[in-house]
Amino acid sequence: MTESRGRAPRRPRPTMDDVAQVAGVSRGTVSRVLNGGHYVSAPALEAVQRAIRKTGYVVNQHARSLVTQRSDSAAFILAEPQDRLFEDPNFNILLRGCTQALAERDITLLLTIAGTQEDRKRIGRYVTAGHVDGALLVSDHAGSPLIDELHSRGLPVVACGRPLGHERDVSYVAADDRDGARQMATYLRSRGHRTIAIITGPLDTSGGVDRLAGYRDALGEPDPMLVVAGDYTRASGEAAMEQLLRQAPDLDAVFVSSDLMAAGAITTLHRAGKRVPADVAVGGFDDSAVATASVPRLTTVRQPLSRISTEMVRLLLTSIAGEQPSAVILQTELVVRESA
């Protein structure tokens, strides 16, 4: 009664020696059972399994990692203020895809949020102290010290999106942002729009510069009044659209570099009394959940996020296995709905 209540007794955890003793075998045999059961006789195997159940043994990961030099876990590092993780459905998909792909290999994914400079330091220390075998780096900005530190420590890293300035140093997986943007811009022009503005992502990220480059490929060098940068948040989409409306009131289309910002832009347009797409056509990027939740539903560029996750995990595993860094670029696809 008293035993079953209150704090669970902090009895010392059973070790492999305890299991070995109960099973009547040596510690080495217990270890072999734990690590695949090869070279173990059937009776020994069963005795060990029974002993494990009886003692409630759980391996001590620190001891194991100390000798194997592996932790069987990886870090998902989000180099953004925490709010972004919560606001942007892309991260959601990405995180889920990576978690699942790693779980299949029995690797635990630890989510860490490196929003502040201080966070980045703490996380840099954490991941380089051997806690993880590798890192998936999401949404890092050019000039961030994080990627430098991870790379210089020799930690296997895979970035999501082209890591500006580190294209040859670290592996990465990216959608073909430039081509996707080109498709969208070309489509908008083909629909008869003449004054096509762009809301870009941050210009220290590949999504920012590459989607702008694709727009330029299709439409040539734009009037500077038609270009405003956002930071991928909904609020920044609203604000950027306001600025565009002031700077270029005659625009008849806008290519927005993310669906979430596009949803924000639509809010601003409605508030200004503009109809979408009749007065202003709006194209997004991502094809995330926001695209179909938005009214009208977004014409957008689909990037294959779950495929991106599995490729990131694949590259991470090969990198942990000692391979050279490499890059994977995935196709994008125009998805036409109502907003443009």
Place this chain on the structure above:
Amino acid sequence: MTESRGRAPRRPRPTMDDVAQVAGVSRGTVSRVLNGGHYVSAPALEAVQRAIRKTGYVVNQHARSLVTQRSDSAAFILAEPQDRLFEDPNFNILLRGCTQALAERDITLLLTIAGTQEDRKRIGRYVTAGHVDGALLVSDHAGSPLIDELHSRGLPVVACGRPLGHERDVSYVAADDRDGARQMATYLRSRGHRTIAIITGPLDTSGGVDRLAGYRDALGEPDPMLVVAGDYTRASGEAAMEQLLRQAPDLDAVFVSSDLMAAGAITTLHRAGKRVPADVAVGGFDDSAVATASVPRLTTVRQPLSRISTEMVRLLLTSIAGEQPSAVILQTELVVRESA
């Protein structure tokens, strides 16, 4: 040139012995420097620090943890499908508060999402393998095996909200849900409303049952047609409101057990041509960011989430230090805005 490109050389990590040799001291002295610098002479201290810098030494956490039996990290376990984390601003605040409070003690918080049964198993294994010193358990449902496993393994655990069925086993921090609900229900009646419905949270969580109990305290046993359960998501708020409108078309007020669900309920009311609060008054619970973003802004019950975070961390630390479990109940407060 080739050296600076491609894969960083996987040189073996420097160990304490390397540092000791460079500094010309023993390994013990290096360890003392690392652990606070007590009982170390000034020259030795400086020599070691220089050697650490020169070698780029980083402690091997596994080796350290093996002897200290501590990992200096804790798990934040969200026992919900992943989407909930992203949708509900409460988790955001909670996570941030806990991360920060722990960072001050140099403890890293690992976020794990235990949405599926399989996740829960994997995470149970992970946290009981010594990876973390304790766990913060958020949004667990009655009957979930997770809390049993953690507790039976003797892992220090602090729950957010009253852990139904484990009130004496594990520490927890909760807002006074029942009193908050009582305040809201009393307020709604004082405003002249006569047919006051309730959208509850899941009835296998304390937030679900306790807020319903507070409503009962104030208004007595309700007509069953006035009670519908949601699951704290916005979508469930919309659906529950639709059901209420069908079951009790004459209702003139509704107490919704979370702000996010309340926002969903308002969407449904507007869609049905009802004005808020003129036709139907809506009261929320949480006072999260949703409350002020909603139109009209929500009258709601404030729960002190950041205070809850710091208390959770405090209890976790005392539990890790070996103290008996205890509970902290924090006051709630009615916040009147436009929706009721």
Place this chain on the structure above:
DNA sequence: CTGAAAGCGCTTACAG
């Protein structure tokens, strides 16, 4: 197939 032994990289009494 199995056991004895070395060793992973630390911390921490213990002498000095």
Place this chain on the structure above:
DNA sequence: CTGAAAGCGCTTACAG
């Protein structure tokens, strides 16, 4: 204040 030594709990060749 400092060094030598034991020991944390595992895995993995190495003999047998």
